[in-house]
Amino acid sequence: MLESRVFRYCVYGVSFIVISEVAYRSYVWIKYLTNKAVASKEICEVIWTNELTQSCVSKHRRFSSNPAATSSASNSPTMSELNRIVKLPSPMKKSQLECSNPFCAAYNVGRLLEFIDSAKHSMDLAMYTFTSYELAQAFNRALKRGVLIRIISDHEMAYSSGSQIIPLTKSGVPVRCNSNTMFMHHKFCIIDSPQRNDVIFKKQNKSTKKCYTRGLVLTGSLNWTMQGFGGNWENILISSNAEYVRSYSNEFERMWNVFSLDMKVPSSSSPK
């Protein structure tokens, strides 16, 4: 009688363990499949800058966080005025901006900020010139969220006037540069590449199943500078296509290993 009761309780206990294990694994799989389904909707987008990029600057003065921007009376914006627009509070989503100009500078920068702010685990940037303060701030926010960032830049442009590379190095971002006279001319950013994230998860002993992310690649002609966003004719292609993400991720990894020396931070320079 006692034995049969013990046996029954054992069966209940084992059944409970098995059922809870099955339920937990089902939950993880459903979450993984749901994330994958959401992520499978491919992003195909192009950001354009052109002569119309500056045409709506005067309309956006009221949005600016800089008081000097709203007090200006002139309707034809100068480059320094445009810089204030580029430094608008971020992220500037299209719905927040209420601008009918599809090439609006504030929207273009805001759209990039949205992508950077969406990074969950990793970000790899290969950028010839990087002087945009707003985008550097987005990188600092990503650092605070625990996103692992790596930057490759050109050995001359990284130290040039207004470069945001040195302040980011001081914030703890590892930066590597080429050492010869050719240009490291890339202008691309990879956000949450599955290849890179898998390496990170393995180091952190995390299951890749629990952390599925869609990779994103942003590439084109645009250097992350005021002139790039403020009136040059430029493009940034944004894609979540897995083949492109893999190709850009592989080349970044290869370059990262070739450019093995970390960037030297000059002691005289201060973060901007």
Next chain:
Amino acid sequence: MLESRVFRYCVYGVSFIVISEVAYRSYVWIKYLTNKAVASKEICEVIWTNELTQSCVSKHRRFSSNPAATSSASNSPTMSELNRIVKLPSPMKKSQLECSNPFCAAYNVGRLLEFIDSAKHSMDLAMYTFTSYELAQAFNRALKRGVLIRIISDHEMAYSSGSQIIPLTKSGVPVRCNSNTMFMHHKFCIIDSPQRNDVIFKKQNKSTKKCYTRGLVLTGSLNWTMQGFGGNWENILISSNAEYVRSYSNEFERMWNVFSLDMKVPSSSSPK
């Protein structure tokens, strides 16, 4: 008796016309659907140039059409030697090249030449700097095939030393440039954009059904120069994605209308 015979012949005649018309239209539709099916296989490719691009130069000297290239004894190629490699007989398909270097300069240029040589009806190029003689020759071949070419370039770089824009203008390619101090910094090429081809077919009173083509867009950081192909770290993304082709095509068309003045050809310059 005679009436019934006339009636029978009329029926035969009309049936023959109807059947032949149905057969012809079916043939056109089958051809269109076959082309569309072939075209629907999306192209996702990235061309990379980096420090390895020059590593196989000495191996390819035997392929060069330039006798000076084969007689050189040195194994460390100079930029001028590399220029000979970039001027290899075209197109250099990977199978012809027999090179294991995935970043080989000759293959990179050859791959671009293959895309340009595949253009059937139209090509639109927006290029900041264009000095590659080989690629300009491919444009001349396209002109001879009846491909309608348009070029947008930067107003300063179009007239710079070694530019291939002036020779192409003299060959009959319409070229337009920006007129202000900002940079026309794009580096993209659209091949057989359906939007552009539809306009061309309408002007030529051709049926778009008979001439279905897949559009291609080539974009990235690489200017079509010797330095771009010869050792800089650069990328060209190639995509047949219809959304990208439409977006690049629309912006090119917009810019073409904004840059309404055709480029002036200096009388002193000669084709290179």
